[in-house]
Amino acid sequence: xxxxxxxxxxCLGCGCACDDIGVVVKHGRITQANNAxxxxxxxxxxxxxPAEIRVDGQAAxxxxxxxxxxxxxxxxxxxxxxxxxxxxxxxxxxxxxxGDRLHAAVDSLAATAAAAVxxxxxxxxxxxxxxxxxxxxxxxxFWAVDPSERYPRFTARYTGERRASRAVIGVDVGPSRGPxxxxxxxxxAPDDEVDALAIMRAIVAGRDLDAAERFESAVDLARRMxxxxxxxxxxxxxxxxxxxxxxxxxxxxxxxxxLNGPTRCALATLRAGGNRSGADxxxxxxxxxxxxxxxxxxTPAYRPARGARVLLAGGEIDAALVVGSPATLPEDVAExxxxxxVAVVGPRASAATxxxxxxxxxxxxxxxxCGTAFRMDDVPLPLRASLPGPPAALNVVRTIRExxxxxxxx
Amino acid sequence: MSSPxxxxxxxxxxxxxxxxxxxxxxxxxxxxxxxxxxxxRDAQRLDAGGMVVxxxxxxxxxxxxxxxxxxxxxxxxxxxxADAMPAPRLEDATLARSGTGGTVPTTFATGYRYAxxxxxxxxxxxxxxxxxxxxxxxxxxxxxxxxxxxxLLGNDDYLLRQIAAGETARARDxxxxxxxxxxxxxxxxxxxxxxxxxxxxxxxxxRNVTGLDDIVGSTSVTPRKILxxxxxxxxxxxxxxxxxxxxxxxxxxxxxxxxxxxxKALGGQRAHFTHLQFHSYGGERxxxxxxxxxxxxxxxxxxxxxxxxxxxxxxxxxxxxxxxxPVEHLLATSTGGGRKWVNVDIELESGCGIVPYVYKEKAAVxxxxxAVGLELFLLAKDPWRVVxxxxxxxxxxxLSYPELIRLLxxxxxxDERLKAVNQKLLGGSALLDGLSREYTLxxxxxxxxAGPARLLGLTNKGHLGPGADADVTLYTSDADRxxxxxxxxxxxxxxxxxxxxxxLRRAPAGQRxxxxxxxxxxxxxxxxxxxxQNATVSFANYGAxxxx
Ligand code: SF4
Ligand SMILES: [Zn+2]
Numbered sequence: 001x002x003x004x005x006x007x008x009x010x011c012l013g014c015g016c017a018c019d020d021i022g023v024v025v026k027h028g029r030i031t032q033a034n035n036a037x038x039x040x041x042x043x044x045x046x047x048x049x050p051a052e053i054r055v056d057g058q059a060a061x062x063x064x065x066x067x068x069x070x071x072x073x074x075x076x077x078x079x080x081x082x083x084x085x086x087x088x089x090x091x092x093x094x095x096x097x098x099g100d101r102l103h104a105a106v107d108s109l110a111a112t113a114a115a116a117v118x119x120x121x122x123x124x125x126x127x128x129x130x131x132x133x134x135x136x137x138x139x140x141x142f143w144a145v146d147p148s149e150r151y152p153r154f155t156a157r158y159t160g161e162r163r164a165s166r167a168v169i170g171v172d173v174g175p176s177r178g179p180x181x182x183x184x185x186x187x188x189a190p191d192d193e194v195d196a197l198a199i200m201r202a203i204v205a206g207r208d209l210d211a212a213e214r215f216e217s218a219v220d221l222a223r224r225m226x227x228x229x230x231x232x233x234x235x236x237x238x239x240x241x242x243x244x245x246x247x248x249x250x251x252x253x254x255x256x257x258x259l260n261g262p263t264r265c266a267l268a269t270l271r272a273g274g275n276r277s278g279a280d281x282x283x284x285x286x287x288x289x290x291x292x293x294x295x296x297x298x299t300p301a302y303r304p305a306r307g308a309r310v311l312l313a314g315g316e317i318d319a320a321l322v323v324g325s326p327a328t329l330p331e332d333v334a335e336x337x338x339x340x341x342v343a344v345v346g347p348r349a350s351a352a353t354x355x356x357x358x359x360x361x362x363x364x365x366x367x368x369x370c371g372t373a374f375r376m377d378d379v380p381l382p383l384r385a386s387l388p389g390p391p392a393a394l395n396v397v398r399t400i401r402e403x404x405x406x407x408x409x410x
Numbered sequence: 411m412s413s414p415x416x417x418x419x420x421x422x423x424x425x426x427x428x429x430x431x432x433x434x435x436x437x438x439x440x441x442x443x444x445x446x447x448x449x450x451r452d453a454q455r456l457d458a459g460g461m462v463v464x465x466x467x468x469x470x471x472x473x474x475x476x477x478x479x480x481x482x483x484x485x486x487x488x489x490x491x492a493d494a495m496p497a498p499r500l501e502d503a504t505l506a507r508s509g510t511g512g513t514v515p516t517t518f519a520t521g522y523r524y525a526x527x528x529x530x531x532x533x534x535x536x537x538x539x540x541x542x543x544x545x546x547x548x549x550x551x552x553x554x555x556x557x558x559x560x561x562l563l564g565n566d567d568y569l570l571r572q573i574a575a576g577e578t579a580r581a582r583d584x585x586x587x588x589x590x591x592x593x594x595x596x597x598x599x600x601x602x603x604x605x606x607x608x609x610x611x612x613x614x615x616x617r618n619v620t621g622l623d624d625i626v627g628s629t630s631v632t633p634r635k636i637l638x639x640x641x642x643x644x645x646x647x648x649x650x651x652x653x654x655x656x657x658x659x660x661x662x663x664x665x666x667x668x669x670x671x672x673x674k675a676l677g678g679q680r681a682h683f684t685h686l687q688f689h690s691y692g693g694e695r696x697x698x699x700x701x702x703x704x705x706x707x708x709x710x711x712x713x714x715x716x717x718x719x720x721x722x723x724x725x726x727x728x729x730x731x732x733x734x735x736p737v738e739h740l741l742a743t744s745t746g747g748g749r750k751w752v753n754v755d756i757e758l759e760s761g762c763g764i765v766p767y768v769y770k771e772k773a774a775v776x777x778x779x780x781a782v783g784l785e786l787f788l789l790a791k792d793p794w795r796v797v798x799x800x801x802x803x804x805x806x807x808x809l810s811y812p813e814l815i816r817l818l819x820x821x822x823x824x825d826e827r828l829k830a831v832n833q834k835l836l837g838g839s840a841l842l843d844g845l846s847r848e849y850t851l852x853x854x855x856x857x858x859x860a861g862p863a864r865l866l867g868l869t870n871k872g873h874l875g876p877g878a879d880a881d882v883t884l885y886t887s888d889a890d891r892x893x894x895x896x897x898x899x900x901x902x903x904x905x906x907x908x909x910x911x912x913x914l915r916r917a918p919a920g921q922r923x924x925x926x927x928x929x930x931x932x933x934x935x936x937x938x939x940x941x942x943q944n945a946t947v948s949f950a951n952y953g954a955x956x957x958x
Contacts, residue, residue: 008950020948089547100507117484124485124752124764125753126752127754127755128754128755129755131946132609132757134946136609228611229612257751260739261743263612263613264609264611266753282547285483285547286507286509286517286551287490287509287510288490289487299494299495299496299510300509300510301494302490302491370958372544378480378481381543381951382543382955384958401505
């Protein structure tokens with residue numbers, strides 16, 4: 001048998017987590033990823049990943065590498081566990097358990113969308129899973145984002161059909177522009193964005209106000225949204241050219257919530273791939289907090305302003321375990337890991353640029369490993385393995401956790 | 411002590427209502443995780459002299475795992491920060507985990523704390539099918555408890571289509587299929603039709619139902635039709651637990667009429683009506699509320715096929731979290747705004763609404779709710795059909811159960827508390843007429859374990875007869891019943907001693923409780939087509955089946 005097809009495969013190339021991919025494997029390589037976009041096709045690649053195990057740059061046995069990783073972690077004074085991309089929730093759960101056991105700081109890729117998460121913690125959310133937006137929305141407002149670049153199939157899968165009964169409005173804020181083919185465009189100056197959202201919310205709440213002329217289009221947009229039967233707002237949760245502004249994130253939530261007075265409205269926040277939304281979910285159910293959790297005091301503490309990036313930059317961390325693909329790490333986190341005592345367990349660990357002491361290549365969740373991942377809207381999906389690969393991340397991380405032994409009570 | 415394969419719990423005062431044992435001093439014998447009739451004399455003994463022995467607690471309705479619960483957790487970091495839980499000192503090989511509490515504790519904290527109260531089984535009461543895989547993952551991280559969940563069904567696109575088309579048999583097959591693929595335990599109906607209308611958009615007045623005969627999209631779909639279809643399906647499929655119903659108009663003044671109408675719509679067949687307290691109000695909108703507990707309980711008392719849990723409100727912080735999302739919008743906006751509020755419209759079936767909330771003794775409505783719950787308990791003639799619950803964390807957390815037990819068992823304490831609450835809306839309350847009833851220990855054993863186990867069809871739970879799971883709780887008798895029930899001396903789960911001298915010592919994984927009813931597989935062909943046309947999730951990926 002030289003050809004094998006796996007259907008209903010979930011892609012983690014971006015947060016869309018399209019689960020309709022048909023992966024064809026010939027002679028041990030992926031030759032097709034049907035339905036995948038270019039980004040997705042690149043994510044699957046040919047399914048070939050390195051299967052190296054290195055200790056201090058030298059090839060080593062798995063046993064030795066696991067032992068070394070456990071030793072390095074146990075000896076650490078101020079360890080960090082970082083959950084990077086392309087691992088399953090099952091592996092993430094073990095990673096958080098290690099953080100708990102070691103009294104470590106734990107952070108993840110979910111921290112990239114911190115502004116949106118924190119806004120939701122201050123106000124709540126008015127949202128929907130993406131299927132419900134596709135089904136219900138008669139007006140979709142893309143707020144300063146064109147999903148086609150970073151979330152290529154978003155519109156086709158979640159907002160794109162039934163154009164006749166659905167209007168699409170693109171809001172351009174400086175260089176962050178809505179989709180090119182929007183039915184209508186609204187332009188807002190970057191400095192006016194938060195004010196515009198506040199004015200729109202006031203209009204929705206029925207408050208009379210004299211908005212300056214330059215807000216006229218925002219006022220019109222608010223009125224238009226109120227006339228919709230079900231309005232959706234789509235905004236990017238990931239960092240873009242503009243700095244993540246907490247006030248902006250909160251103003252978007254507040255507007256979406258307020259629109260549920262006169263009509264219905266859901267705010268969809270775009271998030272990137274690699275199962276980062278899974279890390280958010282797992283950390284929340286195990287610790288009560290979605291990212292930037294610090295077990296240093298023996299219990300989970302929330303330190304949203306002192307996540308991995310800040311701890312690394314401040315020189316606080318002396319050792320780290322990275323679970324996931326090092327290629328997905330934010331640049332400043334990867335830089336901060338340089339010179340530290342680091343073990344990496346994940347896809348292409350051996351290619352890490354910051355010279356980890358231990359690198360254990362594993363399969364990619366969703367290509368070589370089964371398990372669970374979360375879509376950007378927190379919908380859980382199964383991951384399917386299309387071909388065999390290096391050791392499973394789940395097994396390696398679990399073995400390290402077991403090797404750490406029971407908790408020591410001081 | 412270790413956790414021996416054979417153990418004689420010797421000389422305790424046993425309350426085992428299922429087997430007619432009411433406060434009798436006798437031994438309880440355990441072998442390989444089960445209760446047995448006898449053991450050799452040399453088997454290890456646990457001296458339970460002077461202790462009260464009951465089966466492990468069974469929670470029939472609690473929100474402990476899944477997408478909605480996790481949204482609620484994410485919403486309240488300050489609550490978690492204020493209630494950090496260090497890892498317990500366990501003696502078994504499991505890694506002890508830290509966590510955080512508050513009204514929506516983390517998964518490990520949930521398992522540990524339930525066990526610390528002597529509860530060993532719990533049902534997560536509302537999981538959208540789309541989130542089933544997530545709910546199972548959380549339950550995998552919830553130690554000790556044997557647990558399952560109820561699958562939301564009652565606002566489901568496919569189901570409502572079948573009802574509209576008069577396809578009753580296919581609706582039943584669908585329910586059976588869904589229970590199987592989600593690995594769920596029972597069918598949960600929340601505000602039938604109302605959530606579907608809320609999700610379909612529009613403005614106030616059109617986006618909820620107000621009674622059983624309101625139209626939901628198609629003229630042949632009404633809340634009544636949904637109740638009838640699913641009620642009949644659950645009984646035809648011989649599910650261990652019948653439909654678990656959260657009626658329309660939750661929390662509205664005057665809603666007792668809808669509650670009674672819903673009970674009558676399912677009259678003559680088994681059905682469970684949940685958090686009845688939230689559905690037992692008289693009065694009308696814009697006018698003062700009052701208690702209608704008497705009317706509702708009169709019906710329940712007279713209908714042996716009907717069961718309920720109370721959903722008691724306890725004063726203090728709570729988090730209201732429900733699939734009944736229009737209700738949460740009302741709560742978020744009617745209290746002057748400014749509250750945190752989460753709404754999630756969920757594809758195919760259900761919604762999610764969350765508002766953190768504090769029930770204050772001095773608030774008129776909270777006091778009424780508190781009183782209505784107690785009235786329901788005290789007016790109930792058959793405790794086997796009236797289960798103790800707070801709809802955790804909606805009416806209060808499960809940690810308030812001991813306090814609730816004290817209110818039921820200790821009249822003078824109850825009367826004292828009654829004087830302290832806002833009296834404004836208590837005019838029609840039976841509590842003011844001086845309900846003198848005090849629950850006995852046997853009745854507490856019924857409403858917290860034997861009754862819910864029987865209603866759930868868990869034949870190995872809630873009792874201490876031979877063959878039962880060795881889930882056993884030992885309390886030190888104390889006149890202060892709150893103290894007694896808050897701090898069991900010993901708790902055994904499947905024969906493992908998890909609590910010893912009041913300390914959590916072991917945390918084995920719990921079992922998953924689920925059903926997989928038979929159905930005519932023809933439905934899957936139609937379903938596959940429906941998913942291809944309507945869903946953003948592949949048919950093969952819906953639910954929570956293990957993937958190869
Ligand atoms: S849109 Fe995203 S998830 Fe879908 S195929 Fe492309 S990269 Fe993969
Ligand atoms: Zn409930």
